[in-house]
Amino acid sequence: MKQTWRWFGPRDLVSIDDICQAGAQGVVSALHHIPSGAVWTPAEITKRQAEIATMKDGTASGLKWDVVESLPVSEAIKKQEGPWRDHIETYKQSLRHLAAAGIDIVCYNFMPVLDWTRTHLNWRLPNGATCMRFDLTDFVAFDRYILARPGADEGYDAGLLAQAEERFASMDDARREQLTRTVAFGLPGSVEKLTLDDLRGLLASYAGISGEQLRQNLIDFLAEVVPVAREVGIRMCCHPDDPPFELLGLPRIMSTEDDYRRIIEAVDLPENGITLCSGSLGVRAENDLPGMMKRLGHRVHFIHLRNTLRETEGLPCSFHEADHLGGDTNMVDLIEAILAEETARKAAGRSDWNIPFRPDHGHDILDDLNRQGQPGYPAIGRLKGLAELRGIMTALMARPNGKPAA
Known part of the structure; x- marks a missing residue:
């Protein structure tokens, strides 16, 4: 190896x-x-x-x-x-x-x-280290309330949607902005930085x-x-x-x-x-x-x-x-x-x-x-x-x- x-x-x-x-x-x-x-x-x-x-x-x-x-x-x-x-x-x-x-x-x-x-790009672990994380509730909150994707409710059960609604309501503006940047604004090493409108357009282009x-x-x-x-x-x-x-x-x-x-x-x-x-x-x-x-x-x-x-x-x-x-x-x-x-x-x-x-x-x-x-x-x-x-x-x-x- x-x-x-x-x-x-x-x-x-x-x-x-x-x-x-x-x-x-x-x-x-x-x-x-x-x-x-x-x-x-x-x-x-x-x-x-x-x-x-x-x-x-x-x-x-x-x-x-x-x-x-x-x-x-x-x-x-x-x-x-x-x-x-x-x-x-x-x-x-x-x-x-x-x-x-x-x-x-x-x-x-x-x-x-x-x-x-x-x-999350720097989620804190119990020992003080940080790591990357995918929180499904946060992601659904982003999908439904920040991106506001048409049909976002489809594919998520009622319990998860309710948790996402509560999670989004608890976020302050800083966390909402951080979540948006983390999910939608491109990748490490990439020159292709995405705005929300860019992301919406790209998603629409895959609709069919x-x-x-x-x-x-x-x-x-x-x-x-x-x-x-x-x-x-x-x-x-x-x-x-x-x-x-x-x-x-x-x-x-x-x-x-x-x-x-x-x-x-x-x-x-x-x-x-x-x-x-x-x-x-x-x-x-x-x-x-x-x-x-x-x-x-x-x-x-x-x-x-x-x-x-x-x-x-x-x-x-x-x-x-x-x-x-x-x-x-x-x-x-x-x-x-x-x-x-x-x-x-x-x-x-x-x-x-x-x-x-x-x-x-x-x-x-x-x-x-x-x-x-x-x-x-x-x-x-x-x-x-x-x-x-x-x-x-x-x-x-x-x-x-x-x-x-x-």
Whole structure:
């Protein structure tokens, strides 16, 4: 398991020097300043590679850009509207440029409008640390009273609607504004900042698109770009929905094991693969993460290891980011399954046997609380998670013959 670290570029408050000191073996990054639908040029790719390769004092970091996360898929492609065919050609060109630069793993997602959604970015835990959280009642209050989405009442039961009404009434103006910014105003690393009117317009543009239609649009996209990825030696891997259930009336098509199976069978090439995110998928109790790794591991090209703790039953539900070893996913069993897949790949002579993973998200602890960096991406909190994951890996690999149990 290759230990990597997500870096948002020169503006990231966690520096390349910090990543070196954390002991990471590679970097996961993206050209966040380039909007969806635009080409990633060789010059911009080379510039980012040079930034990753160099420490503050000019010495070599020993790190390289191993995984792209993400090469964004435009809303036009997802809806098959407007310049979507041009955007697909641009996507292919970006893949060719990345391959020419020696980068061979590209993560992407197919979530409409919002890449991930939370209601709190710094929810206080009992020990004083903070984490990201999705509070279902707060979200329904946002949907119904702040966004005022037509049909917002549909899909929520009467009890939840009553709780949301009471919750909204108890919020002061500051909390309402904070909730709005958290849900609707874009993502860390993104250049696409959304206003409420922008969000309403985007939601309206998906009004006639069902889950099955969105899935077919994804299959059409993959049928175009995966052959190019195969030609140039790139492995593509789709990130799951976050959270893995319907929000704001938008379809969700990458939330379960069956969702992934349908996509990889529809475009059945090895380069059409999976980003196994234990945090996103783990929000659904039905998702057996170790089992998914055992059954679909041959198509897993990239892994996010984080943990979430469900606070309510059913779907949708409330949850928060837990300690890496403290949530609903059995991380020991999952890492054991990953190591078993790597052993099988190595025995089969696969060159991609060493699967890159990164410690995803983390609690803000210690000096993280003063840095106020990218939500979910603190320096010390992620280092704590990486250290815990390393401990599991080391213990499992210390078994006889250095192999995990079958």
